[in-house]
Amino acid sequence: MGKVAFIFPGQGSQYVGMAKDLFEKSEKIRNAALEAEEAINFKLSEVMFEGPMESLKQTDITQPAIFMHSVFLNSLIQNIKPDMAAGHSLGEYSALVCADAIDMIDAIKLVRTRGQAMLQAGKEQPGTMAAVVGLENQKVEEACREASEIGVVQCANFNSSGQIVISGSIEGVRKAMEICKLSGAKLVKELIVSGAFHSPLMSGAKEKLKTKLEETSIRNSRIPVYANVTAKPAINASEIKNLLFEQLSAPVRWEETILNMIEDGADEFIEIGPGKVLQGLVKRINKDVKVWGIDTFEDVERCMA
Secondary structure, three states, X not given: OOEEEEEEOOOOOOOOOXXXXXXXXXXXXXXXXXXXXXXXXXXXXXXXXXXXXHHHOOHHHHHHHHHHHHHHHHHHOOOOOOOEEEEOOOHHHHHHHHOXXXXXXXXXXXXXXXXXXXXXXXXXOOOEEEEEEOOOHHHHHHHHHHXXXXXXXXXXXXXXXXXXXXXXXXXXXXXXXXXHHHOOOOEEXXXXXXXXXXXXXXXXXXXXXXXXXXXXXXXXXXXXXXXXXXXXXXXXXXXXXXXXXXXXXXXXXXXXHHHHHHXXXXXXXXXXXXXXXXXXXXXXXXXXXXXXXXXXXXXXHHHHO
8 A cells, every 4th residue: 555645845836826715715724824924923814815926935925925825735635644744945844734743833933933044144144046957966066066165055955866956155156057067967047046045054044943943842743754854754853853953054855855755655745735846846756656736725625525
């Protein structure tokens, strides 16, 4: 018997109008949204529903918005129980709520703090990120090592084979981009981001997050949650807390995570949240597993039918 894995998206999946139909069709969601907005003292749903996209793209708003959308969807799905879960970067928080390791209200406070701290770190230590397509992991890592002589740069996301994101100082990333192009990458593109996420330039944000993590109650998770930092399942509360702290400056090992989940029996992956980014990545990693997603109220109804 195959196992079901729930996967939760991270930054980049937001869109104007996200979760609006959930809000309109479910009183449970309206109440939960009010409670969440009170907890972070911010009218998040207005930006989610009305935009503008410029505001929704700001990391301190994007993160709680995607988190809220994913967690609300998860709370509406009654008939499918996951055997394991994982989330891409920010999505790890949604996965931990799904696994009952953190309460939704505690988690949204953490996510809001994380977004604000990352935005601030990006101002204090400006950096950038770039996508590298069509080059082996090893060659991208070599390019980062070589470019490190000029400035901080490392692999930030191992998304799927031949799809890597690098992150660091502007000089470091641009130098690594040049080296990747010379090494034969099909595409090298700088991304529009507010900071060098998953790089050592996030050290300021880590300290702020650490304070918030220390005062947050985290339990052992009910199902294994595969951590970005290790690509391995974590259940123990103190390990989860430590991994969330390390995650801010460590690479997201997404491809390894999916391969490990498949190795552990997952043959069906369901993306819970806005967009289809993770569905695309899973298909690139392994085209034999079943992959689909739940993003709207209609999707929820369809899977409950």
